[in-house]
Amino acid sequence: MPITKIMVPLDGSELAERALHIVREIALTTRARVLVVRVVEPPSLLTLGDRLEAEARVVREAEDYVNRIAEDLRAVDIEAETATPYDSDVPGALLEQIRLRKPDLVVMSTHGRSGLGRWVYGSVAEALLARSPVPVIVVRAAGAVRPFLPTVKPPRILVPLDGSEYGEAALPTAIELAKVFEGTLILARVVPVSQVAFVPETPIAMQMVLDEELKAAKEYLEQVAARVRAQDVKAAIEIEVGPIVPELLEIARRVDADMIAISSHGRTGLSELVFGSVTLGLLRQAEVPLLVVRPELIAQQQLVRQEPLEAAARQYEALQVIELTAREAAIVESALKYFADVYPAGDPIRAEVRRIYEKLSRKEAAV
Structure with missing residues (x-):
């Protein structure tokens, strides 16, 4: 699928802006439009009057910030738009922007464990990776990271x-x-x-x-x-x-x-x-x-296929007859036990493997 729009979430820090060089490289080549997003988090622990003033200030600062980034992109001939959703749930707000603006790709920084703000492992970047309906390119903010320069050499x-x-x-x-x-x-x-x-x-x-x-x-x-x-x-x-x-x-x-x-x-x-x-x-x-x-x-396709799995296995089990030596049977039994432990609890395949393993064990005991 062609890349026509790229979303880049930022929080105002230099660490988050590590993602921008990839955005520029891809957008310049694909002519994709860039959506610059900064989620504005409500100020906390303030009186009503102070909170209203603080809210106006953080919204204004966020808008100024994304507009500056957008202007920098436009200066190198990249079309850009901005969004500053107001929400305490940063991952939720970003996912809502994906739903509304429909980007083909998200590019963001992890921030790393030593990063500033709330974008740390287990927080924004990880939540987005776990729930994003579109591909996400993640740039590790901590430590040495090689720049992605596909216009310099074929990647x-x-x-x-x-x-x-x-x-x-x-x-x-x-x-x-x-x-x-x-x-x-x-x-x-x-x-x-x-x-x-x-x-x-x-x-x-x-x-x-x-x-x-x-x-x-x-x-x-x-x-x-x-x-x-x-x-x-x-x-x-x-x-x-x-x-x-x-x-x-x-x-x-x-x-x-x-x-x-x-x-x-x-x-x-x-x-x-x-x-x-x-x-x-x-x-x-x-x-x-x-x-x-x-x-x-x-x-989703897999869920549809899993439903008739057990019935399909039973339909053919009486027709499949093979001969194994005692050693071959032991290897098969060990393999079945191993795979029964690998699949997660509740998985239909695990239940079927476990059933076959127990059936083989009963057969050997009877002999």
């Missing part, structure tokens, strides 16, 4: 994937940015060591399972790369084994990534790409901006 955008529809939520926006700036997508898959840890006893068996995981990862990434290249975008693949966040950060450094584009959730919504673990880990440690996309539409 390399790292896209972590986990093999699920959820995990691909960031792909369309990443492809759009790569098209605009003639960049390259680096499609990455990290196979966690825990994924093969359930295989019992022998290193050989573990290596066999790991080899299968790596083979499947390569096949999947090659398929995605083919889809990306079909849209006239360059694509490369990277595969690693180990803890997800450190490996992704290492890949980003090795390939000289200019941005990381990631879904806020992966697999069933709570597996490898979990908001609060992988995404949050990258937010706090990545030296490049992070594009985060919520897989909202995919999630």
Whole structure:
């Protein structure tokens, strides 16, 4: 989807304004209009007369501030508009601006833990990432951060994937940015060591399972790369084994990534790409901006598909007959137990995996 409007939330601090260089780079190339937003928070602990005067002052200061930023953007031939909603609920006010003004993209600073004001991890930036219906590019305000300069050199955008529809939520926006700036997508898959840890006893068996995981990862990434290249975008693949966040950060450094584009959730919504673990880990440690996309539409489709899952499984279970050695059965049983623990409580897939695991356990006990 083309980027025609970009929203940039600011709070008047230099830390928040770290997002502006990305806004300028994207807007100048896409000719997108920029919406500059500053939420005005009501003054507190004042008498009525003092409060009215203080309210008028903070509103005036906010309007002057966003107008100055807008004028700076117009000075470099970027169309700009402003908004100064008055609300104590900053994330709620920003989400309302997204609903009313319909931007295609939000670009903002995290502020970091040492930042000024209320924009800290667990507050505005994190709330927006968790609830925004549009993609959000986040610039880490604390520590060393490489500037995103796609007009200086074609960007390399790292896209972590986990093999699920959820995990691909960031792909369309990443492809759009790569098209605009003639960049390259680096499609990455990290196979966690825990994924093969359930295989019992022998290193050989573990290596066999790991080899299968790596083979499947390569096949999947090659398929995605083919889809990306079909849209006239360059694509490369990277595969690693180990803890997800450190490996992704290492890949980003090795390939000289200019941005990381990631879904806020992966697999069933709570597996490898979990908001609060992988995404949050990258937010706090990545030296490049992070594009985060919520897989909202995919999630809705998934809910529709999950309802008949158990009935469909029962329909075919009597028809599926396979023969396993005792060792093969033990491996399958260990794998089922592992995955039953991975899926979140209440997930229909967890219930089905648990049912099959218990059925296999009863079968072995009967023998």
